Amino acid sequence: MKAEDTVEIDLLGKTSLADAMIITSGRSQRHVGSIADKVIQEFKGRGFGNPRVEGMPACDWVLIDAGDILIHIFRPEVRHFYNLEKIWGADRPADRSADRLAG
Template sequence: MRSVALACLEDMKAEDTVEIDLVGRTSLADAMIITSGRSQRHVGSIADKVIQEFKTRGFGNPRVEGLPACDWVLIDAGDLLVHVFRPEVRHFYNLEKIWGADRPADRLAG
Protein backbone atom coordinates (compact mmCIF):
# COMPACT_ATOMS: atom_id res chain seq x y z
CA MET A 1 0.00 0.00 0.00
CA ARG A 2 2.86 2.40 0.80
CA SER A 3 4.45 1.87 -2.60
CA VAL A 4 1.11 2.52 -4.33
CA ALA A 5 0.64 5.78 -2.42
CA LEU A 6 4.22 6.92 -3.06
CA ALA A 7 3.91 6.13 -6.79
CA CYS A 8 0.69 8.19 -6.96
CA LEU A 9 2.36 11.10 -5.20
CA GLU A 10 5.28 10.99 -7.59
CA ASP A 11 2.98 10.78 -10.63
CA MET A 12 0.97 13.76 -9.40
CA LYS A 13 4.11 15.83 -8.71
CA ALA A 14 3.45 16.11 -4.97
CA GLU A 15 6.19 18.03 -3.18
CA ASP A 16 8.32 17.42 -0.07
CA THR A 17 7.00 13.92 0.56
CA VAL A 18 8.01 12.42 3.92
CA GLU A 19 7.29 8.92 5.16
CA ILE A 20 7.21 8.28 8.91
CA ASP A 21 7.26 4.80 10.43
CA LEU A 22 4.73 4.60 13.29
CA VAL A 23 5.24 0.96 14.30
CA GLY A 24 5.57 0.79 18.08
CA ARG A 25 4.69 4.48 18.48
CA THR A 26 0.90 4.42 18.07
CA SER A 27 -1.93 2.07 17.29
CA LEU A 28 -3.38 4.52 14.75
CA ALA A 29 -1.42 3.16 11.79
CA ASP A 30 1.86 1.54 10.80
CA ALA A 31 3.02 4.48 8.68
CA MET A 32 2.21 8.07 7.81
CA ILE A 33 2.99 9.87 4.58
CA ILE A 34 2.99 13.67 4.57
CA THR A 35 3.15 15.61 1.32
CA SER A 36 2.23 18.96 -0.21
CA GLY A 37 0.39 20.24 -3.24
CA ARG A 38 0.96 23.69 -4.70
CA SER A 39 -2.68 24.83 -4.51
CA GLN A 40 -6.10 23.67 -3.34
CA ARG A 41 -6.76 22.20 -6.77
CA HIS A 42 -3.44 20.34 -6.74
CA VAL A 43 -4.11 18.99 -3.21
CA GLY A 44 -7.53 17.75 -4.34
CA SER A 45 -6.13 16.12 -7.47
CA ILE A 46 -3.40 14.35 -5.51
CA ALA A 47 -5.90 13.07 -2.95
CA ASP A 48 -8.33 11.91 -5.65
CA LYS A 49 -5.56 9.97 -7.40
CA VAL A 50 -4.48 8.20 -4.20
CA ILE A 51 -8.09 7.34 -3.26
CA GLN A 52 -8.88 6.01 -6.75
CA GLU A 53 -5.69 3.96 -6.90
CA PHE A 54 -6.39 2.39 -3.50
CA LYS A 55 -9.87 1.40 -4.70
CA THR A 56 -8.56 0.10 -8.04
CA ARG A 57 -5.87 -1.99 -6.34
CA GLY A 58 -8.38 -3.58 -3.98
CA PHE A 59 -7.44 -1.80 -0.76
CA GLY A 60 -11.08 -0.82 -0.16
CA ASN A 61 -12.57 2.59 0.43
CA PRO A 62 -10.34 4.70 2.67
CA ARG A 63 -11.89 7.20 5.05
CA VAL A 64 -11.29 10.74 3.81
CA GLU A 65 -11.49 14.08 5.61
CA GLY A 66 -10.99 17.58 4.24
CA LEU A 67 -11.60 16.95 0.55
CA PRO A 68 -14.13 19.77 0.03
CA ALA A 69 -11.76 22.52 1.26
CA CYS A 70 -8.50 20.91 0.03
CA ASP A 71 -6.28 22.75 2.52
CA TRP A 72 -5.47 19.47 4.30
CA VAL A 73 -6.79 16.14 3.12
CA LEU A 74 -6.41 13.10 5.36
CA ILE A 75 -6.70 9.68 3.73
CA ASP A 76 -7.04 6.95 6.36
CA ALA A 77 -6.41 3.59 4.72
CA GLY A 78 -6.14 1.65 7.97
CA ASP A 79 -2.45 0.77 8.25
CA LEU A 80 -1.46 3.89 6.31
CA LEU A 81 -2.33 7.56 6.84
CA VAL A 82 -1.72 9.97 3.96
CA HIS A 83 -1.78 13.71 4.68
CA VAL A 84 -1.88 16.07 1.68
CA PHE A 85 -1.41 19.74 2.58
CA ARG A 86 -1.12 23.15 1.04
CA PRO A 87 2.40 24.30 2.08
CA GLU A 88 1.30 27.03 4.50
CA VAL A 89 -1.17 24.71 6.25
CA ARG A 90 1.50 22.00 6.49
CA HIS A 91 3.90 24.49 8.04
CA PHE A 92 1.28 25.59 10.59
CA TYR A 93 0.47 22.05 11.81
CA ASN A 94 4.05 20.75 11.47
CA LEU A 95 3.20 17.05 11.77
CA GLU A 96 6.79 16.11 10.97
CA LYS A 97 7.92 17.67 14.23
CA ILE A 98 5.21 15.88 16.21
CA TRP A 99 5.70 12.45 14.63
CA GLY A 100 9.16 12.69 13.10
CA ALA A 101 12.14 10.46 13.82
CA ASP A 102 13.94 13.23 15.69
CA ARG A 103 11.25 13.18 18.39
CA PRO A 104 12.72 11.91 21.68
CA ALA A 105 11.45 8.49 22.72
CA ASP A 106 8.77 8.57 25.37
CA ARG A 107 10.10 7.32 28.69
CA LEU A 108 8.16 5.39 31.27
CA ALA A 109 8.24 6.74 34.79
CA GLY A 110 9.55 4.06 37.04
Template sequence: MTAPREVLSTSHLAATGSVEPQDGATLPLVLGLLDDAKAEDTVSIDLTGKTSLADSMIVTSGRSNRHVGAIADRVIEGLKERGRKDVRVEGLPHCDWVLIDAGDVIVHVFRPEVRHFYNLEKMWGGDRPAERAVS
Protein backbone atom coordinates in the same frame (compact mmCIF):
# COMPACT_ATOMS: atom_id res chain seq x y z
CA MET B 1 12.93 9.87 -7.20
CA THR B 2 10.41 7.30 -8.25
CA ALA B 3 9.03 5.05 -5.54
CA PRO B 4 9.13 1.30 -6.10
CA ARG B 5 5.96 -0.10 -7.64
CA GLU B 6 4.03 -2.88 -5.98
CA VAL B 7 3.97 -6.19 -7.79
CA LEU B 8 1.02 -8.47 -7.08
CA SER B 9 1.74 -12.13 -7.47
CA THR B 10 -0.73 -14.28 -9.36
CA SER B 11 -0.71 -16.71 -6.44
CA HIS B 12 -1.96 -13.92 -4.17
CA LEU B 13 -4.72 -13.08 -6.63
CA ALA B 14 -5.74 -16.72 -6.97
CA ALA B 15 -5.65 -17.34 -3.22
CA THR B 16 -7.59 -14.24 -2.18
CA GLY B 17 -9.59 -13.29 -5.26
CA SER B 18 -8.58 -9.72 -4.50
CA VAL B 19 -6.08 -7.21 -5.74
CA GLU B 20 -5.76 -5.66 -2.29
CA PRO B 21 -2.14 -4.83 -1.45
CA GLN B 22 -0.36 -7.46 0.62
CA ASP B 23 0.95 -6.60 4.10
CA GLY B 24 3.48 -3.81 3.84
CA ALA B 25 2.65 -3.13 0.18
CA THR B 26 0.38 -0.14 0.81
CA LEU B 27 3.26 2.24 1.55
CA PRO B 28 5.09 1.75 -1.77
CA LEU B 29 1.76 1.86 -3.61
CA VAL B 30 0.82 5.20 -2.02
CA LEU B 31 4.29 6.64 -2.61
CA GLY B 32 4.03 5.70 -6.28
CA LEU B 33 0.59 7.30 -6.55
CA LEU B 34 1.89 10.50 -4.93
CA ASP B 35 4.81 10.57 -7.36
CA ASP B 36 2.40 10.13 -10.29
CA ALA B 37 0.31 13.06 -9.01
CA LYS B 38 3.40 15.31 -8.70
CA ALA B 39 3.10 15.69 -4.93
CA GLU B 40 5.89 17.80 -3.46
CA ASP B 41 8.17 17.45 -0.41
CA THR B 42 6.90 13.97 0.43
CA VAL B 43 8.10 12.59 3.77
CA SER B 44 7.44 9.09 5.09
CA ILE B 45 7.43 8.67 8.89
CA ASP B 46 7.67 5.24 10.51
CA LEU B 47 5.08 5.07 13.30
CA THR B 48 6.11 1.65 14.55
CA GLY B 49 6.24 1.81 18.35
CA LYS B 50 4.75 5.33 18.45
CA THR B 51 1.06 4.55 17.95
CA SER B 52 -1.31 1.78 17.02
CA LEU B 53 -3.12 4.04 14.52
CA ALA B 54 -0.95 3.02 11.57
CA ASP B 55 2.46 1.68 10.61
CA SER B 56 3.43 4.69 8.49
CA MET B 57 2.46 8.31 8.00
CA ILE B 58 3.09 10.21 4.80
CA VAL B 59 3.11 13.99 4.77
CA THR B 60 3.14 15.72 1.39
CA SER B 61 2.17 18.99 -0.28
CA GLY B 62 0.29 20.25 -3.29
CA ARG B 63 0.83 23.69 -4.79
CA SER B 64 -2.79 24.83 -4.48
CA ASN B 65 -6.21 23.70 -3.27
CA ARG B 66 -6.87 22.23 -6.70
CA HIS B 67 -3.55 20.33 -6.70
CA VAL B 68 -4.18 19.02 -3.15
CA GLY B 69 -7.60 17.76 -4.28
CA ALA B 70 -6.14 16.13 -7.41
CA ILE B 71 -3.41 14.40 -5.38
CA ALA B 72 -5.96 13.11 -2.88
CA ASP B 73 -8.29 11.90 -5.65
CA ARG B 74 -5.41 10.04 -7.34
CA VAL B 75 -4.43 8.28 -4.10
CA ILE B 76 -8.03 7.38 -3.23
CA GLU B 77 -8.79 6.04 -6.71
CA GLY B 78 -5.50 4.13 -6.86
CA LEU B 79 -6.23 2.44 -3.53
CA LYS B 80 -9.77 1.56 -4.63
CA GLU B 81 -8.45 0.11 -7.91
CA ARG B 82 -6.27 -2.19 -5.78
CA GLY B 83 -9.24 -3.40 -3.78
CA ARG B 84 -9.02 -1.08 -0.77
CA LYS B 85 -12.68 -0.26 -0.13
CA ASP B 86 -12.15 0.76 3.50
CA VAL B 87 -10.33 4.05 2.78
CA ARG B 88 -11.56 6.95 4.90
CA VAL B 89 -11.11 10.58 3.82
CA GLU B 90 -11.48 13.92 5.59
CA GLY B 91 -11.05 17.47 4.27
CA LEU B 92 -11.79 16.96 0.59
CA PRO B 93 -14.34 19.77 0.18
CA HIS B 94 -11.86 22.50 1.23
CA CYS B 95 -8.59 20.87 0.11
CA ASP B 96 -6.36 22.82 2.52
CA TRP B 97 -5.51 19.58 4.31
CA VAL B 98 -6.80 16.20 3.18
CA LEU B 99 -6.39 13.16 5.42
CA ILE B 100 -6.52 9.72 3.82
CA ASP B 101 -6.66 6.75 6.20
CA ALA B 102 -5.76 3.56 4.36
CA GLY B 103 -5.46 1.43 7.50
CA ASP B 104 -1.74 0.76 7.81
CA VAL B 105 -0.80 4.06 6.11
CA ILE B 106 -2.11 7.54 6.89
CA VAL B 107 -1.59 10.21 4.24
CA HIS B 108 -1.73 13.96 4.90
CA VAL B 109 -1.87 16.17 1.80
CA PHE B 110 -1.42 19.87 2.61
CA ARG B 111 -1.19 23.23 0.98
CA PRO B 112 2.32 24.48 1.91
CA GLU B 113 1.13 27.20 4.33
CA VAL B 114 -1.13 24.80 6.20
CA ARG B 115 1.62 22.17 6.37
CA HIS B 116 4.02 24.70 7.84
CA PHE B 117 1.44 25.78 10.43
CA TYR B 118 0.71 22.26 11.74
CA ASN B 119 4.25 20.90 11.29
CA LEU B 120 3.30 17.23 11.69
CA GLU B 121 6.79 16.06 10.76
CA LYS B 122 8.17 17.66 13.91
CA MET B 123 5.37 16.28 16.08
CA TRP B 124 5.60 12.67 14.84
CA GLY B 125 9.18 12.42 13.66
CA GLY B 126 10.97 14.72 16.10
CA ASP B 127 12.70 11.98 18.08
CA ARG B 128 13.79 10.21 14.88
CA PRO B 129 16.12 12.55 13.00
CA ALA B 130 16.83 9.87 10.39
CA GLU B 131 13.28 9.92 8.94
CA ARG B 132 13.64 9.83 5.21
CA ALA B 133 12.48 12.36 2.70
CA VAL B 134 11.01 10.52 -0.25
CA SER B 135 11.39 13.21 -2.85
Protein backbone atom coordinates in the same frame (compact mmCIF):
# COMPACT_ATOMS: atom_id res chain seq x y z
CA MET C 1 0.38 14.04 -9.70
CA LYS C 2 3.65 15.78 -8.82
CA ALA C 3 3.14 15.89 -5.07
CA GLU C 4 5.95 17.82 -3.42
CA ASP C 5 8.21 17.23 -0.41
CA THR C 6 6.87 13.75 0.32
CA VAL C 7 7.98 12.27 3.63
CA GLU C 8 7.25 8.86 5.14
CA ILE C 9 7.32 8.49 8.92
CA ASP C 10 7.49 5.09 10.57
CA LEU C 11 4.94 5.00 13.40
CA LEU C 12 5.70 1.54 14.74
CA GLY C 13 6.24 1.81 18.49
CA LYS C 14 4.97 5.40 18.56
CA THR C 15 1.21 4.89 18.26
CA SER C 16 -1.42 2.29 17.55
CA LEU C 17 -3.15 4.58 15.03
CA ALA C 18 -1.20 3.30 12.04
CA ASP C 19 2.10 1.75 10.99
CA ALA C 20 3.16 4.62 8.73
CA MET C 21 2.32 8.21 7.95
CA ILE C 22 2.93 9.85 4.60
CA ILE C 23 3.01 13.63 4.44
CA THR C 24 3.10 15.50 1.14
CA SER C 25 2.16 18.87 -0.34
CA GLY C 26 0.25 20.23 -3.28
CA ARG C 27 0.74 23.74 -4.62
CA SER C 28 -2.91 24.82 -4.37
CA GLN C 29 -6.29 23.62 -3.16
CA ARG C 30 -6.99 22.20 -6.61
CA HIS C 31 -3.65 20.38 -6.64
CA VAL C 32 -4.25 18.95 -3.13
CA GLY C 33 -7.67 17.71 -4.24
CA SER C 34 -6.25 16.15 -7.41
CA ILE C 35 -3.54 14.33 -5.48
CA ALA C 36 -6.11 13.06 -2.98
CA ASP C 37 -8.44 11.88 -5.76
CA LYS C 38 -5.57 9.99 -7.42
CA VAL C 39 -4.52 8.31 -4.15
CA ILE C 40 -8.11 7.28 -3.41
CA GLN C 41 -8.55 5.87 -6.92
CA GLU C 42 -5.28 3.93 -6.60
CA PHE C 43 -6.45 2.34 -3.36
CA LYS C 44 -9.73 1.33 -4.98
CA GLY C 45 -8.07 0.16 -8.20
CA ARG C 46 -5.62 -2.05 -6.33
CA GLY C 47 -8.38 -3.71 -4.32
CA PHE C 48 -7.80 -2.01 -0.97
CA GLY C 49 -11.35 -0.65 -0.76
CA ASN C 50 -12.48 2.83 0.15
CA PRO C 51 -10.24 4.65 2.62
CA ARG C 52 -11.81 7.16 5.02
CA VAL C 53 -11.25 10.72 3.81
CA GLU C 54 -11.50 14.07 5.61
CA GLY C 55 -11.01 17.58 4.26
CA MET C 56 -11.99 17.17 0.62
CA PRO C 57 -14.42 20.11 0.43
CA ALA C 58 -11.80 22.73 1.38
CA CYS C 59 -8.64 20.89 0.21
CA ASP C 60 -6.31 22.86 2.49
CA TRP C 61 -5.48 19.58 4.24
CA VAL C 62 -6.81 16.20 3.19
CA LEU C 63 -6.41 13.19 5.46
CA ILE C 64 -6.72 9.73 3.91
CA ASP C 65 -7.00 7.00 6.53
CA ALA C 66 -6.24 3.68 4.87
CA GLY C 67 -5.98 1.71 8.09
CA ASP C 68 -2.28 0.92 8.47
CA ILE C 69 -1.29 4.04 6.53
CA LEU C 70 -2.29 7.66 7.16
CA ILE C 71 -1.76 10.06 4.27
CA HIS C 72 -1.77 13.82 4.85
CA ILE C 73 -1.86 16.09 1.80
CA PHE C 74 -1.38 19.78 2.59
CA ARG C 75 -1.08 23.15 0.99
CA PRO C 76 2.45 24.34 1.96
CA GLU C 77 1.28 27.05 4.39
CA VAL C 78 -1.01 24.65 6.22
CA ARG C 79 1.70 21.99 6.38
CA HIS C 80 4.12 24.48 7.87
CA PHE C 81 1.54 25.59 10.45
CA TYR C 82 0.78 22.06 11.73
CA ASN C 83 4.34 20.76 11.33
CA LEU C 84 3.44 17.07 11.67
CA GLU C 85 6.98 16.06 10.76
CA LYS C 86 8.23 17.57 14.01
CA ILE C 87 5.43 16.02 16.07
CA TRP C 88 5.78 12.50 14.62
CA GLY C 89 9.31 12.54 13.23
CA ALA C 90 12.13 10.11 13.93
CA ASP C 91 13.62 12.31 16.65
CA ARG C 92 10.42 12.01 18.72
CA PRO C 93 10.82 9.68 21.70
CA ALA C 94 8.56 6.64 21.83
CA ASP C 95 5.35 7.00 23.81
CA ARG C 96 5.35 5.67 27.36
CA SER C 97 2.56 3.26 26.42
CA ALA C 98 4.76 1.83 23.68
CA ASP C 99 7.62 1.50 26.17
CA ARG C 100 5.37 -0.43 28.56
CA LEU C 101 4.32 -2.81 25.80
CA ALA C 102 7.91 -3.49 24.84
CA GLY C 103 9.13 -3.95 28.40
